Amino acid sequence: MSNPPNKIPPTTKAKALRKLAFTHGIEVENFITNKRGDILEDGKELVAVWDQMFNGALNYLKSLTSSSTNVPEYIRRKIKRVTRKDVERHGKIIRYVQIQYLFNGKSIDINVFGPDPNISQITWLLELVTPPCEYLEELDWWINTLYLAASKSIASGYQIQPLGFNPYQTEYRAGVTCGEHHHLGGFKSVNEKKAAYNMIRAYIPHLIALSNTSPFIDGKPDGRTILKKGDDGRTLILAPDCVRSHRLKENSGQLGPNIPEYLPYVGPSFTRQQFSRYVRKEIPDDRYVDAFPFTSYDTIECRFFDAQYDQNIRKSIIILLQALALKAIKLTRAGKVLPDVKGNTLYEHRKRAVNFGMFAKFQGDPSIESSGGEFVKHYNHNPETGGPPGKIYESLRSLLIWLKPEFRDLRVNENDLTSILIMLWGTARIAPPISSATYMFYLFENNHGNIASVINSLALINGKPRKSFTEVLGRPQYSMADLISTNVAKPVHTTDTTRSSLARKLQLESRQRRKKIMVKEKARLQVKQSIKTKMIRDKVKKERKIEKKRQDRLRQLEKAKKPPPKPVRATSDTRSSSSIYRTRIPVSQSRVAPRKTVPIKTTKRTSPSKPTQKPTTKKVSIKAKPTNRKPTKKAVAKRAPPVKHTVSKQTSQKKVLTTTAISNRSNSIQTTGKKPVQAAYASTASRSAYSRRQISIPKPTIAKRTTTKSVTRKQITPKKATASTKAVSAQTILQYESYRDTKFIKSLTISNMSSRIDYGTIVPVIKMKWRKSIIQSMVTYPIIVEAQVSSLDKRSSFKTKAFQETIKLEKSSLRDTCYLPIPIDINSSTGEFQVKFIVRDGKKRNILGTEYRTFSRTKISSDKKHQITRLSIPPNQVGDSKVNITINASKKNSRGKITLWGISQRGILKFYEKKAKFGQRRISLDLPILIPPSMCSSQWMLYLVFNARGASISAYTKTSPPLSKIINFSLSGNPPLRSRIYSDFHAELTPKLIFKTRCEISEIDVFQVENGKGMKYLKKYRLKSRINKGEKFVLESFEWKAPSMRKGLFGSHKQKSIEFYCRIFDNLGEINDSLIGIVETPGISVFKK
Incomplete structure (x- = not known):
């Protein structure tokens, strides 16, 4: 239990002190959180809480030198002075509590209280550092005192959280994890220090499985947690697919190394330069690994432990490290050499320990089996059965049995090892194994998945949790006396007929797992790609269908300019064209002058098989409405019979085509290819045989009555459209051809341009693919992009506009493909528009390519119009940034969609998309985005589209590139x-x-x-x-x-x-x-x- 808040831990008598085999110091990182458990991010709140906590801790630690405080005398004599020290880091003044401490007859300065030196950009971590201690009680006292100073000084409503990973974090962020770094020193020779390092290295997976405290992410485990009754009636805590340490899984920059060779085995002649090359890190960054034997303090640094929430567990870890180092020294002094456990074997077991904890499969290292000895006996075999260990917690049991002599040398009692005995052998209620992470799963299940209750249970009061690990779980099932009296079974040696090491077996298993994962991933990507391809095809089909409808409508409008041909009705359905020419009248008898083009007044004609009647005086309008509808048979039957024109029998003659006319027409077609003119036709009908009104044969009728196939299909030049016909530009049906300068350009396409919009600002993007043989030698290339926008509706008041952008292409944009954005703003104009895109050489002004596109803009009512009043981003941004937008919607409580795009020479990227219901008309947001470095190396654009209530609005802004190297x-x-x-x-x-x-x-x-x-x-x-x-x-x-x-x-x-x-x-x-x-x-x- 914790001590009273206003008292220093009581004095320990000198005769009860237990000297450690090696000096031991600890650095512990901690989160500063609010009452709920969220970390305080960099801001005024964090600064205010930090200042109050620091000032209180400084005053508390200064009081340690006073004789009135209850401080152990042997510790008081070592404390020379407690002061404040200011250090400048990253442009900030960082304050530390510094203690001058007597060690080996020399006074050393130690920053015992302050922020972590590797300061994060997100928050500050509280780092508590103990001096190098010679006694187990001294180390325990310093840890309790530092936590007491922090807990007592922190403001009300805030707390210290000693966990490896904050449970409320949704993802791993660099510098926002907490660990414990143990330093072992005081070795008599370099060889002894290297032997101790090799021993600790061999058991890193075991110690990781024991000490994980970062199993939660986003307020929960990332898998299932189960409490199950075992065969012996005890509760078994299972989490089959939960990661035990997100800190170790994600933080490969300051731990690991994350390479299959892992850490090297250090021999007597092994140097630091060899170590740095092996771990693939430069000096001094080579110390950022799980275990490092070449520190400037002449210590072994172990960095792989998560921060521990219980001091009893931390004490067990201290004892294990001291016992392992002592065992290695004994073997070295006895002339024995510790076998070299392969690095890739340790790497595989470390991954298993991070993912599965104490339930991880452990197979030892068969490659060292032939070397024999006590180490192999306890490392590769189960102490109870003599067979392979099976699970990592069974190997830990074997380790504790092997370290019995060292526990006696360190004068360790059962209370010191209570936590680890519970972890490996369980209690009367809970079955083993129970690691630090497993205990957190147990609290999570008991609190019905309430993460806040779990955090509250682990919160520190006066430096200690509300209820300790042993108080919740009870006394261990296995006592220290049972441990000492355990007999080790004789190892069962198995011959490896394949002569393959465990590393090869593990690699084979890993390769098979990766193969299965790759097959699943490949199948998933194929399904995803097929869905994406189908969507693209459907979209293209839809766009083609829309474009086809639009072209058909334009053709119909064009046809409305010329009236349809007037058909000449026959009185008999069986009348053939040959019956018209049965009677031929000589040309000389015709009194009709050469025919001229006269507008027809009627659609009626004479019947060639019956006598003609006097022509009717009824006038028929030549204006016909353009229609594609065909009359039905009933409608044709109900029509009035054609008007018959009569002539006298003496002068009854037929209209015929002369041989000369036909030959002249054929010659004109063959020579000039022009359409036939009416002068080529002759008529021999007598003027006296008709009424006073002169009737000329309609042009379409003559064309139909011509027996020549080529003449029948030819059309006469259309007349001018009447005023009632909608005026449409003739260029709407022209097919413009795009142009490419094939010396420079391989292809040119237009993207980010819809064929139908309802907003006035668009940013089309010209995608160009270069000819590498010409472009690859260039460093930069100036380009001028033009967009000429013209209306297709002649009645529109929109005047042709030209938009131009000058772009200086980067070197990386000249290697293969570049994207050229060109903003277009047509204001409030509506209708059909055509855009001509032109790409020019910026120096020579030569045209490199042209392309045409059409689009239509629909008109929206005023009650649906939105407005974008602000779209801004700070200049010279890269990486994490925020975009400030302000939108005035047309109505409150509108359900809409916000889409933010980034457009540059390297391509188009969707930064942000959100569908939501916006309560207020004025929408003001700060959108978080991640800007890729490839996008912002030159001037680029942000393009915002807001859609709500069936109407859209868009805006764009240009932003500048970073000013310095990134x-x-x-x-x-x-x-x-x-x-x-x-x-x-x-x-x-x-x-x-x-x-x-x-x-x-x-x-x-x-x-x-x-x-x-x-x-x-x-x-x-x-x-x-x-x-x-x-x-x-x-x-x-x-x-x-x-x-x-x-x-x-x-x-x-x-x-x-x-x-x-x-x-x-x-x-x-x-x-x-x-x-x-x-x-x-x-x-x-x-x-x-």
Whole structure:
């Protein structure tokens, strides 16, 4: 239980002190949270709470030097002074409580209370640091005192949360996890320290499974949790698909290393430089691994522990580390060598421990079986059966039995190991295994999934949880006496006929699992791609259908300009065209002058088989409504009979086509290809045979009565449309041909342009694919993009407008494909519009390509009109940013959709999309977005579309690129690269990148350029990594040799200049060179040896 809030922990008598085998210090990171359990992010609230807590803790710790406080005398004598120390980090003044502490006869300065040195951009973590302690009671006292100082000083309504991962976080964020770092020192020789490191390294998976405290994410486990009654009546806590430590699973930058070789086995001659190369990290970043034996304090640092919520569990971990190191020293002094457990075996077991905890499968390492000894006996075998361990908690049982002599040397009693005995053998109510994470699952189930109750149960009061681990679960089923009296079974040796190590078996299992996962993923992607393809096809079909309807409507409007031909009705349905020409009248008898084009007055004609009647005086209008409807048979039957015209029998003659007329017409068609004229036809009908009104044969009628097939299908030039016909421009039905300068452009298409809109601002994007043979040598290329918008409706008041953008293309946009946005604003105009896109060379003004598109804009009523009053983003942004928008909707409580796009030379990206019901007319939002570096390397656009109540509104804004480099790239060599080398030089190069923003990287290419001309690829890395701001990224090393000095068949170069570059790709495309800085990588001159 906790001590009273206003008292220092009581004095421990010197004779009861238990000296540790090695000095031990701990760094513990903690969250500062509100009462609910949410971490306080960087802001005024965090600063205010931090200031009050720091000032209170400073005063509390200063009181330790006073003789009136109840501080153990041996500790008081070591405390020389308690002061405040200000340190500048990242442009901020950070305050620490510093203690001058006596250690090995020297006074050392220790920042015992303050923020974590690796300050996060999101929040501050409270780091409590103990001095290096010589006694177990001394270390326990310091941890309790520091937690008491923090808990007592923090403001009401806030608390300290010692968990590896905040349960309310929805995703992993760099620098927002809490761990414990244990330092073991005081070794008498370097070889003893290395032996202790090798022993701890072999049991890292066991210690991880024991100490996980970060199983919750987004307020719950990421899988099922089950409480089940076992065969012995005890409750078994199961979580078959839950991750036990999200901190260890995600944080690969400061832990691990996340490579199959894992940590190296350190021999007597193993150096730090070899260690850094093995873990693929540069000095001093090579210390960011699970265990590091080369610290500047001459200690072994263990960084893989999650922060512990119970001091009793922390004490058990301290004892285990001390006992393991002591066991290694004993073996070394006895002349024995600890076997080398393979790194890939440890790596596989570590992954299992992170995912499954103590239930993880453990198989030991068969490759060390032949070496024998006590270590192999307890590492590869179950102590009770002698067979393989099976589970990791069974191997931990074997470890405790093996460490019995060390527990006696450290004078450890049963109370010190109560927590670990409960974990491995359970209690009367709870069946084993029970790790720190399993206990949190137990609380989660008992509180019916209420995460707030779980956090409240683990909250610290005066430095300790409300109820400790042992108080909730009870006394252990297995006592210390049982542990000491346990007899170890003789190992059952199994022969490995395949002579394959566990690493190969694990790799085979891992490969099979990955293969299954890849098959499932491939099937899922195929289904996803088929759905996407189907949607695209449906969309294209729909657009084609709409375009076809629109073209048909335009053709109908065009046809309305010319009246349809007037059919000549026959009195008999069986009359053939040949019966018209039975009687031929000589041309000389005709009194009719050469026929001229006269508008027809009637659609009636004479019957050739009956005598003609006097023509009727009824006038028929020539104006006919354009229609595509065909009359039905009933309608034809009800029509009035045709009017018959009579002539005298003496002069009764027929209208015929003469041979001369037909021959003249044929010659005109063959020679000029023009349409026939009416003058080519002759009529021999007598003028006296007709009424005074002269009747000319209609043009369509003559064409139909012509027996020549080519003449029948020809159309006469249409007359001008009447005033009642809708005026439509003749160009609406013209098919414009696009143009491409094939020397530069392979293809040119238009995207982001709908054929039907109801808003006035659009941003079409011209997608161009370059001819690589011409473009690849260019660094930049100025382009002028034009858009000429004209109305297709002649009655519209819209005047032709031209929009122009001058774009300076980046080098990365010239390699393959570029995207050219061109904003178009037609204000409030409506109707049909045509856009002509023109792409010009910015220097020579030559046209590189043209393309045509049409679209229509519908009119919306005033009660549905929306307005975008603000669309802004801070300048020079990259990575995480916010876009401020303000929209005035047409009505309150409108259900609408907000879509935000980013458009640049590298492509189009949807940043944000939200469908919601907006209560107020004025909608003001700050939209969080992640800007890829490849998008913002030059000027780019934000395009916003708001849709509600069947109406839309759009707006765009331009924003500027970052002003400084956002990625630093360097190459370090072993041996180091020099500015002058010879042709036989070779080295191992390690690429290293530092990212100044958060981004997602997909590929990194490293290449060299010789004499400023050729480009040679050295290494290609395919990644799928989410990089956090400020993260350092070290890639796999590769061998590099100086280039050959040969020139042609017989010549050679005296000197070559070498420069290294890199190309980095994110999810959108290639990041331009202007944002990548090459640092610490010299230009190299190669000389012939």
